[in-house]
Amino acid sequence: MDPSPGWIDEVYDGVRYGLAGRVIAETSSPYQRVTIIESERYGKGLLLDGCWMTAERQERHYHEPLVHPALCGAERIERVLVIGGGDGGTARECLRHSGVRQLDMVEIDGLVVELCREHLPSLGGGAWSDPRLRLSIDDGIAWVAAAESASYDVVIVDGSDPAGPAEGLFNRAFFEQCRRLLKPGGVFATQSESPEAFRSVHLDTVRLLRELFGHADPLYGWVPMYPSGWWSWTFAALDGPRYLQPDPARTAAVAAGCEIWSPRWQAGAFAAVPAGIERALAD
Amino acid sequence: MDPSPGWIDEVYDGVRYGLAGRVIAETSSPYQRVTIIESERYGKGLLLDGCWMTAERQERHYHEPLVHPALCGAERIERVLVIGGGDGGTARECLRHSGVRQLDMVEIDGLVVELCREHLPSLGGGAWSDPRLRLSIDDGIAWVAAAESASYDVVIVDGSDPAGPAEGLFNRAFFEQCRRLLKPGGVFATQSESPEAFRSVHLDTVRLLRELFGHADPLYGWVPMYPSGWWSWTFAALDGPRYLQPDPARTAAVAAGCEIWSPRWQAGAFAAVPAGIERALAD
Numbered sequence: 127m128d129p130s131p132g133w134i135d136e137v138y139d140g141v142r143y144g145l146a147g148r149v150i151a152e153t154s155s156p157y158q159r160v161t162i163i164e165s166e167r168y169g170k171g172l173l174l175d176g177c178w179m180t181a182e183r184q185e186r187h188y189h190e191p192l193v194h195p196a197l198c199g200a201e202r203i204e205r206v207l208v209i210g211g212g213d214g215g216t217a218r219e220c221l222r223h224s225g226v227r228q229l230d231m232v233e234i235d236g237l238v239v240e241l242c243r244e245h246l247p248s249l250g251g252g253a254w255s256d257p258r259l260r261l262s263i264d265d266g267i268a269w270v271a272a273a274e275s276a277s278y279d280v281v282i283v284d285g286s287d288p289a290g291p292a293e294g295l296f297n298r299a300f301f302e303q304c305r306r307l308l309k310p311g312g313v314f315a316t317q318s319e320s321p322e323a324f325r326s327v328h329l330d331t332v333r334l335l336r337e338l339f340g341h342a343d344p345l346y347g348w349v350p351m352y353p354s355g356w357w358s359w360t361f362a363a364l365d366g367p368r369y370l371q372p373d374p375a376r377t378a379a380v381a382a383g384c385e386i387w388s389p390r391w392q393a394g395a396f397a398a399v400p401a402g403i404e405r406a407l408a409d
Numbered sequence: 410m411d412p413s414p415g416w417i418d419e420v421y422d423g424v425r426y427g428l429a430g431r432v433i434a435e436t437s438s439p440y441q442r443v444t445i446i447e448s449e450r451y452g453k454g455l456l457l458d459g460c461w462m463t464a465e466r467q468e469r470h471y472h473e474p475l476v477h478p479a480l481c482g483a484e485r486i487e488r489v490l491v492i493g494g495g496d497g498g499t500a501r502e503c504l505r506h507s508g509v510r511q512l513d514m515v516e517i518d519g520l521v522v523e524l525c526r527e528h529l530p531s532l533g534g535g536a537w538s539d540p541r542l543r544l545s546i547d548d549g550i551a552w553v554a555a556a557e558s559a560s561y562d563v564v565i566v567d568g569s570d571p572a573g574p575a576e577g578l579f580n581r582a583f584f585e586q587c588r589r590l591l592k593p594g595g596v597f598a599t600q601s602e603s604p605e606a607f608r609s610v611h612l613d614t615v616r617l618l619r620e621l622f623g624h625a626d627p628l629y630g631w632v633p634m635y636p637s638g639w640w641s642w643t644f645a646a647l648d649g650p651r652y653l654q655p656d657p658a659r660t661a662a663v664a665a666g667c668e669i670w671s672p673r674w675q676a677g678a679f680a681a682v683p684a685g686i687e688r689a690l691a692d
Contacts, residue, residue: 133425135425135427139450140428140429140430140448140449140450141426141427141428141429141450141633142416142418142425142426142427142429143424143425143426143427144418144424144425144426144427145423145424146423146424146425147423165423166423167422167423167424168423322631322633346677347681348605348631348637348638348639350424350605350606350637350638350639354631354633354638355631355633355637355638355639356631356633356638381684384684384685385683385684385685386683386684386685387684388682388683388684388687390680390682390687391680391681391682391683391684391687393677393680394629394676394677394678394679394680394681394682395677395681396677397673397674397676397677397680398630398674398677398678398681399671399673399674399677400668400669400671400674401664401667401668401669401670401671401674402667402668402669404671404673404674
């Protein structure tokens, strides 16, 4: 840990993305190295094993596209499950929907929650004290395997890259369990990596979900601090792509508070499949 | 000029984006410092005054979205004008359209053309020897002021950020001249900066074009090496937003050779206006 001001970088495949700032906390959990920084441009930020996860003034680029297509698209939203999401941003966006009665959040690394609550409290905001939130510090893979079938309206996977503790969040066995947990009319959502920097993982994730659900749709947006800045989230549902039609009442309740997401933005982001990716997915 | 391997970065507003590689040529023109690098990830690349412009294996993210909505949308495409674009990528994409009979390209800095032809020949490709290309090393602002009214089917502005030699490419007087040059059914296109890293310039550009043309539409995509990775291009036309409906025959001729652009991608990228930008533009 170097507390002097300078550059904090993530290096990936011959590219680096750095923020000017300083490290304000760094410690290792049994799972990973957790680093909190204070940046000039985006406020406080989080890295896991040296990879950018989130920052106070950039996190909406990631959380709004992951949450609102699912929460505005599912038939009901009373029971929501979030796997990962230890910074609290996904829970916060979910709980903006008043129809959510219970949000189970299963984060493997308690240290991430602890450091984010202390240093990045705006990420979780009111979620941490919302009585609807049930936080479990537990292995998400074991949790979904043990959970009751058809018990959630929405299942959201908010994990890091498929290496380290999040490796098991990108395979058939895990996605099959997630599907099993959905109630009729339920929607599944996962971050699905960069179509540029992690092209193979992205394509494999979309293909696997299409096989398991009969359909699945990637949505493309931007998270400047992630490799290539170009990111994706993929959605699937038990009864067809209902996430493509956001519910008007739920939309009206959350849209004014969004910086990125809107029904118009979402429709565009689902359609904006780059030509090379569309051809690869059609093969 | 440091020819040893290391990081070559662009620093902007507390953020840096760097490529591992080495500088292979660096010299100053009367207008700017021109740097050619060899990177591990994206092949050879170009910087002007230390800002990333393009690289061999990333340039399609920029050139396809700038060119094809205009070239597939204009009523006719016989005469095309490109202001800037010294690396040759915009000319190359334009000349893939067999309907183009004459492409006038006006680049202020002959050194950029010279170094790109030498070190990044794939950017211009066959354009440099295409008899339809008429290259002028000249000031684009003076050129458009002197050009005949209603003389071009498409006018494309492919300049760098609004500082240094490209500063005059983002103002009312220049855009008015560009509009004057269009034939009936003609389309105007310009890169319009990042809605995140250069939010004010982006908003001002869209607003100004809407005022001058009565309408204008930003299109949002990704250029990983530019500040924030999130980029925009804005289109306007004399007779309404005809660039929203790509001509099927022209589309069929170029789509298979595109990595990013397709009619589907374009429709999505025009719709994917982030909520905060949409609200700001409505004010």
